[in-house]
Amino acid sequence: MxxxxxxxxxxxxxxxxxxxxxxxxxxxxxxxxxxxxxxxxxxxxxxxxxxxxxxxxxxxxxxxxxxxxxxxxxxxxxxxxxxxxxxxxxxxxxxxxxxxxxxxxxxxSHPGVSPAEMDFLAAAPRRMEDLLLERLPALLPEVDRARLTQLAHQAVLDTQVSPTVNLNGLFGLIPNDLERQQQLQLLLDDLMEQLLQEADQQGLQGSFFLHAAPNLGWDATGRERIKPSVAGDVGTTDIQFMLTGxxxxxxxxxxxxxxxxxxxxxxxxxxxxxxxxxxxxxxxxxxxxxxxxxxxxxxxxxxxxxxxxxxxxxxxxxxxxxxxxxxxxxxxxxxxxxxxxxxxxxxxxxxxxxxxxxxxxxxxxxxxxxxxxxxxxxxxxxxxxxxxxxxxxxxxxxxxxxxxx
Missing domain, CATH: 3.40.50.1000 (HAD superfamily/HAD-like)
Known part of the structure; x- marks a missing residue:
């Protein structure tokens, strides 16, 4: 056509x-x-x-x-x-x-969203920062703690119903290191998966899912595939913690x-x-x-x-x-x-x-x-x-x- x-x-x-x-x-x-x-x-x-x-x-x-x-x-x-x-x-x-x-x-308005879900989302940005600070030092040992704290704060987008971690600032530290960029993407995916598990433990099973942007569609388990960084295409830069549906x-x-x-x-x-x-x-x-x-x-x-x-x-x-x-x-x-x-x-x-x-x-x-x-x-x-x-x-x-x- x-x-x-x-x-x-x-x-x-x-x-x-x-x-x-x-x-x-x-x-x-x-x-x-x-x-x-x-x-x-x-x-x-x-x-x-x-x-x-x-x-x-x-x-x-x-x-x-x-x-x-x-x-x-x-x-x-x-x-x-x-x-x-x-x-x-x-x-x-x-x-x-x-x-x-x-x-x-x-x-x-937020049609179909419960107060318990809104409460969990309100606390999520701070939890995202804490988890980033736990995991980033091992991947970026050359960056001091004060700088990592600043970058973790900048990386977390504290939106109301879809809090997000954006990797662009962290990618900027390693612009030509594709291996570590891919490791950052996997670190983020694992971090957000932990947040999903914490929601389940609070009785919110099935309330949330992870949206990777950009992504490579859905895998056999129903999760979005991370798009790995390659030369000329940084791939997945954000993962959003979103309400199911x-x-x-x-x-x-x-x-x-x-x-x-x-x-x-x-x-x-x-x-x-x-x-x-x-x-x-x-x-x-x-x-x-x-x-x-x-x-x-x-x-x-x-x-x-x-x-x-x-x-x-x-x-x-x-x-x-x-x-x-x-x-x-x-x-x-x-x-x-x-x-x-x-x-x-x-x-x-x-x-x-x-x-x-x-x-x-x-x-x-x-x-x-x-x-x-x-x-x-x-x-x-x-x-x-x-x-x-x-x-x-x-x-x-x-x-x-x-x-x-």
Whole structure:
């Protein structure tokens, strides 16, 4: 299948009456950075998202609120802490993989999450720091204790419902040492596994899972595969401690359900449908949608992401495919085939930031896709977030002009 140019997709979407753009954030509308607290958001992007009201939702593994939340970036971009809430300029949609919902006024909820789970998550960042400080000295003996304490604190992202350890600062100490970078990834995986066991011991069996970003899909036990560091591709940089059910593909159905309810006055999956009650497999999600949603109520969907991976399997038989956006983009395409419409997928090149990732510049898609990949990428954005924002703004402007006319 041929890919589209930005102008072709723009022209295709301008006149769509019932449109829903479902978009990731980091690496898509802002550059990937080693320290999330240094992220910046373009005010023109925020304004364009507001123009697309009713046709735009975010779906991110990041979070909306607190000091690391995207809401702070919106406020900084617009130069006001009050205006976004008063004018409804926050980015609506799902965060933390789908367990944190926000409307455009910044009203937040965590459907399906228990107080005991919230309490464990609140204590998790400090526990992550302590475990890092126990294990890092053996791997980084040349780094003194004071520096390791500082790095461990920086590595832990103290978000509300998806606390995360980010390895970028530690990778910076050993930029050319692939063996120790891989050892760091395994250390982190083991550390987070210990945290899962501690949750089980507190009566929270099955409440949480580990999300590796980027990853190589799921193994036979249902765990995400770490993507090892190799030359030119740092591989897995983050592991998030997430609530079970926090899957973007389930989040996509939640957003579709809410969109249909707003447009047609009826939520086909129920008013209380959320990612924690949703099926956890692609097949289960497809079966639920096909048996419950009227095809004529389905909006025309456009999915936008930056994290899709594919590498040859070690045994030479096939491919290991993953990436935090692959699941929801694949479901989006399959839903289009089911209801007889051409849903579109946009992939943004996130290799322009501070994190070493495969890019789109040479057109090979090495490390991203493969010749047998069932996920068709309709539009590639090799210019990265800057190129995507320009396209997004033009779409918002042209749809606004159409409405005004």
């Amino acid at each position: 041929e890919r589209l140019s930005p102008e072709q997709l723009l022209s295709e979407l301008v006149d769509v009456e019932d449109l829903l753009i479902v978009q990731d954030l980091d690496g898509v509308c802002m550059q990937l950075v080693k320290d999330p607290l240094t992220r910046r958001m373009n005010p023109r992007y925020v304004e364009a998202a507001a123009r697309l009201r009713g046709s735009f939702m975010v779906l991110t593994n990041g979070e909306h609120e607190r000091r690391r939340g995207v809401n702070r970036l919106v406020e900084t971009a617009l130069g006001s802490e009050d205006r976004p809430a008063k004018k409804g300029l926050y980015l609506p949609g799902l965060a933390a993989g789908g367990v944190q919902y926000q409307d455009r006024f910044g009203r937040l 926090s899957l973007k593909e389930a989040g996509l159905l939640v957003l579709i359900n809410r969109h249909i309810a707003a447009r047609w006055g009826e939520a086909p999956l129920g008013d209380d449908f959320n990612v924690r009650t949703a099926p956890r497999t692609h097949q289960g999600l497809m079966e639920l949608a096909c048996s419950t949603i009227r095809p004529e109520w389905m909006p025309r969907l456009v999915g936008v992401g930056d994290t899709v991976t594919s590498t040859p399997a070690p045994d030479g038989q096939g491919w290991l495919r993953g990436g935090s956006d692959r699941g929801f983009l694949t479901l989006l395409k399959d839903l289009g085939r089911w209801c007889g419409q051409e849903n579109r997928v946009i992939l943004v090149d996130s290799s322009h930031g501070e994190v070493d990732r495969p890019g789109l510049a040479d057109g090979s898609l090495k490390g991203i896709s493969d010749p047998e990949d069932p996920l068709h990428l309709d539009l590639l954005m090799p210019a990265g977030p800057e190129g995507y924002i320009n396209w997004f703004r033009h779409l918002a402007e042209r749809r606004s002009e159409k409405v005004a006319a």
